[in-house]
Amino acid sequence: MLDPKNPARRWHDMGGDTAGPIPDMDAPGEDHDFSLWEKRVDALMIIGSAKGYFTVDGLRRVLEDMGEDAFEKMTYYERWIASINQNLIEGGAYTTADLAEKMAEVSARGKTYGDASAGS
Amino acid sequence: MPHDHHDHDHLSPSGHPYRADDDTDLSYWQTMEIAVRELLVEKGITTPAEVADQIETMDARTPSNGAKVVARAWSDPEYHAALMKDASAATREMGFDIGPLKLIAVENTDDTHNMIVCTLCSCYPRNLLGLPPDWYKSRAYRSRTVREPRSVLAEFGVTLPENTTVRVHDSTADMRYIVIPKRPQGTENMSEDELAALVTRDSMIGTGVAKTP
Known part of the structure; x- marks a missing residue:
């Protein structure tokens, strides 16, 4: 959403906007634990940056460039893995061809996350 | 019984209730x-053990870390002074290392109530509170907290006197910031451990207050 008074202001700079009620802070399970795959994404962010492949600014740049549509439609850790992957490719950790091949191999292993991540 | 589903009341290692099975x-x-x-x-570049260790490290970070810091600051004037001066160093000394980030402690008093937010993303004092709750990362919290903190607080059930100054960080x-909630009355003779039990996650974000004994 372009701010007509300040066109340089990007979508993620949402402080001060109007918005609806704070979601789910009283919902049962609000304080839920994260799924294993989400915790792994978090770990990959820490490890990828600790090894010098990207910085938190690199993570943020890709998240912000993904745009508002991604913010609305993807979950938090979905956006994060997309950004981590982009940063790792840019940092030379592996190539897009490596990724395509590996993703095909992973999805051929089974229908659920448990099946597909078995042995890893 | 391995397939007994009566375990939903139990807490995970990170102190959260378990989520429903993730077998979609x-x-x-x-x-x-x-x-x-x-x-x-x-x-x-990494090893499976390194990934597992990192998850374990993150799981071990829960709001009980922050509660220990707050309880010590309430009980020990010297530690309180050190925390207010350099919160990164004072929390590192207790084993809660924030790494290269700068941490600032902001203290609630009779006159002032502090709240923290990250309007641009989801920055949070992970060393003291663990991973942020979903609402902290929501559009509503990020947008409105700097615009109308009192109505956000009201949604969390916190109503402050008209003349209290509300500061949003x-x-x-x-x-990163950590809120040192106001010490509740009637706690003068309590130990640090007893005090820590009164310090909730939300009281350290500023969307709540410490429990009264």
Whole structure:
């Protein structure tokens, strides 16, 4: 959403906007634990940056460039893995061809996350 | 019984209730996570043990870390002074290392109530509170907290006197805040452990207050 008074202001700079009620802070399970795959994404962010492949600014740049549509439609850790992957490719950790091949191999292993991540 | 589902009241290692079983169909982004992790292992960049250790480290970070810091600051004037001067160093000394980030402690008093937010993303004092709750990362909290903090507080059930100053602190990638809630009355003779039990996660974000004994 372009701010007509300040066109340089990007979508993620949402402080001060109007918005609806704070979601789910009283919902049962609000304080839920994260799924294993989400915790792994978090770990990959820490490890990828600790090894010098990207910085938190690199993570943020890709998240912000993904745009508002991604913010609305993807979950938090979905956006994060997309950004981590982009940063790792840019940092030379592996190539897009490596990724395509590996993703095909992973999805051929089974229908659920448990099946597909078995042995890893 | 391995398939007994009466365990939903139990807490996970990170102090949260367990989520429902996660056995939905494999998604595109889950596939990507597995692929990225395995590629990093194959390229010699990380190891499965390093990933597991990192998850364990993060799971061990819970709001009880922050509660220990607050209880000590309430009980020990010297520690209180050190925390207010340099919160990164004072929390590192207790084993809660924030790394290269700058941490600032902001203290609630009779006159002032502090709240933290990250309007740009989801920056949070992870060393003291663990991973942020979903609402902290929501559009509503990020947008409204700097505009109408009192109505946000009201949604959390916190109503402050009209003459209380409300200060909202916007976190950044490099600078995080922790709220030191006001010490409740009637706690003068309590031990640090007893005090820590009164300090809730939300009281350290500023969307709550400490429990009264």
